[in-house]
Amino acid sequence: MFKFLKSKLSQFIPKLNRLVIVRHGESDFNIGNRFCGWHDAPLSAIGVKEALTVAVPALLQSKLEFDVVYTSVLSRSRETADMILSNMNCSYVPVKEDWRLSERHYGNLTGERKREVANTYGEDQVMQWRRAYDVAPPPIEETNRYYYTICSNPIFDEVPPGHFPNSESMHMCVERVAPMWQEVRQELLKGSKVLMVVHGTVARALVQLIEGLSNDAIEKINIANCVPRVYEFDLTTGKLIGGGINLGNPDYIKRKVAEVAAIGQ
Numbered sequence: 001m002f003k004f005l006k007s008k009l010s011q012f013i014p015k016l017n018r019l020v021i022v023r024h025g026e027s028d029f030n031i032g033n034r035f036c037g038w039h040d041a042p043l044s045a046i047g048v049k050e051a052l053t054v055a056v057p058a059l060l061q062s063k064l065e066f067d068v069v070y071t072s073v074l075s076r077s078r079e080t081a082d083m084i085l086s087n088m089n090c091s092y093v094p095v096k097e098d099w100r101l102s103e104r105h106y107g108n109l110t111g112e113r114k115r116e117v118a119n120t121y122g123e124d125q126v127m128q129w130r131r132a133y134d135v136a137p138p139p140i141e142e143t144n145r146y147y148y149t150i151c152s153n154p155i156f157d158e159v160p161p162g163h164f165p166n167s168e169s170m171h172m173c174v175e176r177v178a179p180m181w182q183e184v185r186q187e188l189l190k191g192s193k194v195l196m197v198v199h200g201t202v203a204r205a206l207v208q209l210i211e212g213l214s215n216d217a218i219e220k221i222n223i224a225n226c227v228p229r230v231y232e233f234d235l236t237t238g239k240l241i242g243g244g245i246n247l248g249n250p251d252y253i254k255r256k257v258a259e260v261a262a263i264g265q
């Protein structure tokens with residue numbers, strides 16, 4: 001009788017699946033508040049600690065488990081994904097790397113300190129380059145010290161001919177992330193539990209695609225390192241039913257989001 005009632009009732013309870021998005025831990029370039037983009041900066045010691053003390057406890061406390069992880073080809077995201085999995089005792093979970101989840105290419109700003117660029121060009125111009133939806137930074141030049149290491153980095157071998165950027169706006173980043181999001185969405189709706197470990201701009205692009213935010217609204221969103229963001233989908237309708245919940249201590253998250261938004265000293 002109990003089993004019968006349970007199966008009858010279960011018809012009315014929506015079948016859900018969750019997506020978790022995590023921005024990688026602090027990188028060597030985040031320390032000095034440098035534009036990083038397609039430069040392959042490693043995690044800093046603090047970045048490693050953030051993965052272990054911010055992301056992992058939040059995921060474990062919420063009893064989240066994963067069937068597959070999507071990440072970019074850049075070390076800071078791959079290392080964060082590996083650390084999360086090994087410290088959740090699930091290193092067996094497959095990790096799929098894709099160049100389309102790489103950070104937005106920051107053009108000739110790559111390697112520059114945001115404060116120094118602001119001192120030269122003004123804070124308004126820096127905020128335009130960082131957050132205006134359709135503004136791309138100046139294209140990277142051969143004189144930029146990271147030009148050759150980026151162009152010749154084998155991690156980008158899968159970038160199709162004609163698609164290797166020399167700078168990207170938020171809009172351009174959203175366009176390359178969108179087909180990737182559709183692939184991940186199909187996996188989610190089949191019931192796979194998905195973790196995405198990505199970058200600040202890519203996480204913002206995903207937030208816009210998932211939540212349907214306007215171009216103006218997404219300019220104001222900032223994503224802290226290693227704070228998991230959870231979305232819930234109805235598997236029957238495919239619709240987003242709960243969204244954008246950041247896991248962790250609200251005061252910590254507020255402080256870290258403000259630090260990301262700031263240009264720095």
Ligand SMILES: O=C(OP(=O)(O)O)[C@H](O)COP(=O)(O)O
Nearest residue numbers: 034035036037103130199200201
């Ligand atoms: O490489 C970057 O992002 P990442 O550290 O998330 O990979 C950017 O430098 C982040 O800078 P922004 O917050 O000014 O877009």
